[in-house]
Each structure stands twice: as C-alpha cells, then as structure tokens.
Amino acid sequence: xxxxxxxxxxxGKPGLTTIAGYEKVGGYQALRQALxxxxxxxxxxxxxxxxxxxxxxxxxxxxxxxxxPRGVFPRYLCVNADESEPGCFKDRYLMEExxxxxxxxxxxxxxALQVSHAFIYxxxxxxxxxxxxxxxxxxxxxxxxxxxxxxxxDWSCELIVHGGAGAYICGEETALLDSLEGRRGQPxxxxxxPAIKGLYGQPTVVNNVETLxxxxxxxxxxxxxxxxxxxxxxxxxxxFCVSGHVERPGNYEIAMGTxxxxxxxxxxxxxxxxxxxxxxQPGGGSMQIxxxxxxxxALDFKAVADAGSALGAGALVIMDETTCLVNVAMxxxxxxxxxxxxxxxxxxxxxxxxxxxxxxLEAGLATRAELATLADICANMDGRCFCPLGDTATWFVMSAxxxxxxxxxxxCGAGHCPVRAGLEAAA
Amino acid sequence: xTETSGRAxxxxxxxxxxxxxxxxxxxxxxxxxxxxxxxxxxxVQDELGYLSPEGLAEVASxxxxxxxxxxxxxxxxxxxFQHQPGxxxxxxxxxxxxxxxxxxxxxxxxxxxxxxxxxxTTPDGxxxxxxxxxxLGSCGGGPMIQVDRYSYExxxxxxxxxxxDEIRARGSKSGGVARNA
Numbered sequence: 001x002x003x004x005x006x007x008x009x010x011x012g013k014p015g016l017t018t019i020a021g022y023e024k025v026g027g028y029q030a031l032r033q034a035l036x037x038x039x040x041x042x043x044x045x046x047x048x049x050x051x052x053x054x055x056x057x058x059x060x061x062x063x064x065x066x067x068x069p070r071g072v073f074p075r076y077l078c079v080n081a082d083e084s085e086p087g088c089f090k091d092r093y094l095m096e097e098x099x100x101x102x103x104x105x106x107x108x109x110x111x112a113l114q115v116s117h118a119f120i121y122x123x124x125x126x127x128x129x130x131x132x133x134x135x136x137x138x139x140x141x142x143x144x145x146x147x148x149x150x151x152x153x154d155w156s157c158e159l160i161v162h163g164g165a166g167a168y169i170c171g172e173e174t175a176l177l178d179s180l181e182g183r184r185g186q187p188x189x190x191x192x193x194p195a196i197k198g199l200y201g202q203p204t205v206v207n208n209v210e211t212l213x214x215x216x217x218x219x220x221x222x223x224x225x226x227x228x229x230x231x232x233x234x235x236x237x238x239x240f241c242v243s244g245h246v247e248r249p250g251n252y253e254i255a256m257g258t259x260x261x262x263x264x265x266x267x268x269x270x271x272x273x274x275x276x277x278x279x280x281q282p283g284g285g286s287m288q289i290x291x292x293x294x295x296x297x298a299l300d301f302k303a304v305a306d307a308g309s310a311l312g313a314g315a316l317v318i319m320d321e322t323t324c325l326v327n328v329a330m331x332x333x334x335x336x337x338x339x340x341x342x343x344x345x346x347x348x349x350x351x352x353x354x355x356x357x358x359x360x361l362e363a364g365l366a367t368r369a370e371l372a373t374l375a376d377i378c379a380n381m382d383g384r385c386f387c388p389l390g391d392t393a394t395w396f397v398m399s400a401x402x403x404x405x406x407x408x409x410x411x412c413g414a415g416h417c418p419v420r421a422g423l424e425a426a427a
Numbered sequence: 428x429t430e431t432s433g434r435a436x437x438x439x440x441x442x443x444x445x446x447x448x449x450x451x452x453x454x455x456x457x458x459x460x461x462x463x464x465x466x467x468x469x470x471v472q473d474e475l476g477y478l479s480p481e482g483l484a485e486v487a488s489x490x491x492x493x494x495x496x497x498x499x500x501x502x503x504x505x506x507x508f509q510h511q512p513g514x515x516x517x518x519x520x521x522x523x524x525x526x527x528x529x530x531x532x533x534x535x536x537x538x539x540x541x542x543x544x545x546x547x548t549t550p551d552g553x554x555x556x557x558x559x560x561x562x563l564g565s566c567g568g569g570p571m572i573q574v575d576r577y578s579y580e581x582x583x584x585x586x587x588x589x590x591x592d593e594i595r596a597r598g599s600k601s602g603g604v605a606r607n608a
Contacts, residue, residue, distance in 0.1 A: 074458070086522040086562040117458060124506040125518075125563055127576035160456055165465055166506030168561055182464030182490075184503035200459055243524035243566035250567045285523050285562070315566070317523055331526045338559065341503075 004229050004237035004255040006217045007094060007210065019139050022100040028145060030216040034108045035153050042112035048223030050235035055080055055208030056313045058301050065113060067195035068203045074116040075203040078180065079106055079212060081122040082164055082171040086285030086335060087315035090239040091209035093251045095129045098213065099136040105212035107145055108219055110157045113205055117158045121176050124165040133161045168339035172387050173206040186343045187387040210239055231257030234300040238314055242268040245320035254299065262295040264316060275320040283312025285332050286392035288399035324419035325400045326411050330358040336393035347390030350381040354393065364414035371412055375401065442485055446474045450489050460490050464500055468507055477508035513548040513555035515594055518573040522562035525569030533570045534558040536584045553595055
C-alpha cells in the first residue's frame with residue numbers, strides 16, 4: 001500500500017481545529033511527553049526518525065538543529081509557511097485541517113532548541129489561513145501551551161504568527177528573516193548560515209510547516225517507527241500535491257521511497273479525460289521536467305535526482321498530450337521574472353530577457369538564433385545567481401527544451417503556436 | 428518588548444484609534460520594533476484600503492523609522508497598494524496548474540464580463556481585476572480566483588459570473604474559505 005497516515009492520521013475526526021477536538025485524538029500529549037524527555041532526548045528521537053526537511057531542499061532536520069552553537073541565547077525558531085511554489089498547496093491544507101498538530105510540533109521544536117520566540121511566517125495571500133492560525137495560537141496561549149511557564153515548567157516561549165505581503169522570494173530562508181525583521185525580503189549571503197547568525201543576528205532555525213507537523217507522531221510513536229515508513233534515504237511519509245491534468249487533483253499522503261509516480265498518478269485517478277501523459281514536474285514549478293519513461297521512478301530523493309530532477313516541495317504537476325510545453329515554460333518564466341527580487345544581476349536581467357524571448361517563441365516569432373540565445377542566457381544564469389530563484393528560473397525551460405527540442409524548434413518562425421494550431425486542425 | 432524612546436504627540440492623520448492600537452500591539456509583540464513594519468502596514472491597508480502617505484508616515488513615527496524607509500519596504504511587496512483599489516480585489520491565478528486547466532480563458536471571460544483589463548478597476552469602483560499574481564496555492568482546484576481573502580475553486584464561466592453578482596449584491600467583504608464556489 002503506497003498510502004501512509006502520519007500527517008493525516010486524524011483526518012475526518014470532528015473539531016480538529018479546536019484544542020478540545022485535537023485533545024480528543026491525543027493531541028498535545030506529545031508536547032507533554034517532550035517536556036518530560038528534555039531537549040537532548042527529543043533531538044535524539046528526531047535524529048532516529050531520519051526526518052528530512054519538507055520545504056524543498058530535503059536537508060536532514062536533526063542535522064540542521066545540531067548546527068546551533070552551544071550556549072548562545074536568545075535563539076529563534078521560524079516556521080516557513082510562505083508556501084508559494086507553483087503546484088504546491090500542502091502547507092495550506094495542513095494549516096486549515098490540522099492547525100494544532102502544527103502548533104504542537106512547533107512547540108516541541110521550540111523546546112528542543114530552547115528558543116525564546118517561535119515565529120510562523122505565513123504568506124500574505126493566505127490571509128484566511130493566517131486568521132485561522134491566529135485563533136489557534138490564542139487558544140494555545142489560553143491552554144498554557146505557549147507563553148510564560150509552559151505547562152507549569154520552567155520554560156517560556158512566545159508564539160507569533162507573522163503575515164507576509166506577497167513575495168515568493170520570502171520562502172528562501174534568509175529572505176524570510178530579512179522580511180521578518182521589517183525589511184525588503186531579499187536573500188542574505190551565506191555563510192553565515194541562520195543557525196549561526198539568523199534573526200536579529202542570533203542563532204535561528206527555519207523549518208517548514210510539514211516538517212514540524214511530523215513531530216507529534218515522532219515523539220509519541222518514536223523516531224524508529226517513523227523511519228520504518230519509507231526507505232533509508234527517504235524515511236517517513238510525505239504529502240504530495242497532485243495537480244494539472246488529472247482526474248482527482250489533491251493532497252495525497254504516501255510512504256516515501258517505495259511509492260512510484262505511476263502509483264501516485266493512479267491514486268489521483270490518472271490523466272484526465274482518458275488522455276495520454278506527455279510530461280510531468282515531480283517537485284513543483286522550479287523542478288526539471290520528466291516524461292512517461294520516468295513513471296516507474298520511486299518518490300525518493302535520490303532516485304528522482306538520478307532521473308535528472310528533484311522532489312522539491314512535493315508537487316506533482318501532470319501535463320497531458322495536448323499541452324504546449326513552450327506555453328508552460330513561458331508561464332513559469334513570467335512567474336520568475338515577476339518574483340525576482342532584483343538583488344543580483346544574473347537573475348534580474350536574465351529573467352527579463354528570458355521572458356522577452358519566451359513570449360516571442362510562444363507566439364512563433366522567434367528565430368532559431370534567438371532559441372540559441374535563450375539557451376545561452378539560461379546557461380549564464382544557472383549557478384551564477386545569488387540565490388536559487390535565478391537558478392531554478394532556467395531549469396524547467398532548459399529541461400523541456402532538452403526533452404522536446406523539436407517542439408521548441410517548430411515554434412521558430414511559425415507565426416503562431418504550432419501545438420495549438422495542430423489541435424485546432426484535428427478538432 | 429522594550430520601548431526605546433518616548434512617543435511623539437499624535438498627529439491627525441486619519442487613522443482610527445483602533446488601527447493605531449493595532450500598530451502599537453504589533454510593536455510590543457516582537458523583540459525588535461522594526462519587525463512590526465509589515466503588520467503595521469497591514470493595519471493601515473485594512474483600514475484605508477491602501478497605504479496613504481499619511482499612513483506610511485504614522486507607521487514610521489510609531490516605529491521610530493524614516494518614512495522613506497517604510498515606503499521602500501512597502502513597495503517591495505506586491506500586496507500593498509499605493510493607490511486605492513476597488514472595494515473587492517479579484518485575483519486570477521494563471522500559474523502552471525491553473526494555466527493547464529484554463530485560467531487564461533477565465534481571465535479573458537472576466538475581463539469581458541467586467542469590462543476592464545487585467546490590472547484595472549471597474550468604473551463603479553467595486554472590483555479590481557488582477558491577473559498577474561503569484562501562484563495562489565489552490566493548484567488542486569484550478570481554475571480559481573481569490574476575491575479579497577477567500578478562494579473560489581473549480582470555476583467555470585457561469586459560476587464565476589454568479590459569484591461576482593453575489594458579491595456585488597452583498598456589498599461587503601464575504602466570509603469562509605470556499606473550496607468549491
């Protein structure tokens with residue numbers, strides 16, 4: 001069975017957005033247990049679970065935590081709820097359906113790291129979700145799970161929901177910190193890494209919503225039990241967002257490592273309207289394209305990397321046989337151009353010229369020489385930008401060009417989109 | 428948590444006492460007052476609908492910053508308005524997942540039903556239409572629009588028109604996270 005139930009184990013139980021409802025399914029028992037265990041034992045349990053970050057990079061959580069310098073206080077925890085990756089809608093779902101599971105995970109991490117403040121940075125577009133979280137946080141304070149002397153222990157920690165205001169780049173952890181400090185959300189040079197100098201120049205951990213939502217299970221059931229789900233290189237379960245040309249788009253929780261893209265696509269009802277699969281993105285808008293030949297690849301960090309892409313933020317975007325990949329690439333390039341923060345030249349200028357060229361190509365106006373220019377621009381951006389935004393602005397375009405060169409070339413000088421024209425002629 | 432200086436006497440800038448109070452409470456929430464810039468700007472925009480020069484000045488004075496600095500922060504973020512938008516903001520997500528499910532057609536339809544183009548406000552000031560936005564995180568329900576803070580998913584033309592009629596008739600901000608409009 002590819003399906004797993006960790007994050008969604010309480011799905012369907014009534015009242016989960018209230019503390020009373022969440023406590024009925026055992027909620028906040030893991031926090032009590034964690035407070036009895038102490039910070040080191042919690043960290044050991046997280047290490048045993050093998051949990052890897054769910055924000056996109058897949059970095060081992062316990063290792064990230066271990067970078068905090070000993071004895072330096074105050075320290076901060078920032079929860080990255082800036083979910084903005086195209087194709088990704090899992091953190092939103094976790095916040096809407098299981099807000100207290102997240103808050104419990106946040107407080108477990110906050111105690112393990114001995115922070116004085118935990119901030120949940122939620123994107124501005126999630127205004128309704130921000131208000132839901134603010135309500136849940138107020139209830140958590142009321143119940144003694146946050147604030148002064150939490151559960152009568154000698155430990156206090158403030159829990160603050162912070163709303164962004166529309167900037168994809170603030171999902172990058174150092175840009176998030178600048179934004180939280182009340183500045184323009186532009187990334188910082190690393191090193192120093194946030195663990196050494198983060199928020200207000202103090203040691204800081206930034207973890208994703210889904211990552212922390214796993215902690216109540218890991219503490220109550222044990223890290224070893226979590227690690228049993230999935231494989232050694234990709235332990236645990238993961239929420240995958242399936243969207244695009246599928247029959248039943250949605251969030252699916254599956255065991256990592258053992259499930260294949262084919263199985264996940266079947267869970268989502270297969271390609272819609274009985275059509276054939278043309279291509280898919282395995283990890284959201286930033287990741288390289290894969291084709292039908294990759295359907296039997298397992299949802300495993302390493303296996304997907306070997307196939308030439310990445311699991312990223314866990315978003316499977318399905319494209320059927322009628323899709324024009326030049327059009328999809330143009331759409332994504334528009335997005336990156338709009339969201340480039342302007343700090344570094346390769347990204348700011350590169351995405352601008354990429355956009356100009358992609359619009360000409362999509363309209364069938366570009367020449368073959370311009371197609372070569374596009375490839376040249378992308379090659380000069382990838383690996384040369386200040387942060388990953390500029391690098392990833394080239395990945396879909398270049399991987400689609402490599403996999404479907406003929407489709408890109410057919411657009412050159414055609415005067416229109418040949419894919420759309422072909423469909424119209426056949427209809 | 429600490430106040431670093433005394434407060435200047437209040438200027439008359441049009442912000443309500445409730446908004447001023449919200450800004451002050453934000454300031455007290457953070458270890459550094461500057462962290463309250465974004466929440467304070469939200470407080471101003473929630474009251475006025477946009478960031479007026481007076482509102483920016485008041486935020487700056489409350490947080491002991493220079494007004495131009497607060498303005499420089501505000502212009503980085505696409506959700507803060509420099510000018511008064513319509514009473515309701517309609518955002519049409521056209522990113523990859525919604526695009527695959529017909530978001531461009533939905534935007535064109537809304538442009539013709541409302542008689543405005545992407546980025547414009549209807550002459551009666553009720554709706555501002557935005558088709559150049561970030562992915563709105565409703566990829567499983569595309570095509571979708573977000574009106575003010577609420578998402579309406581799996582829309583066809585007819586349902587989108589009905590929805591706008593309803594909002595127009597209600598005349599105020601609506602409630603609920605609607606999964607299916």
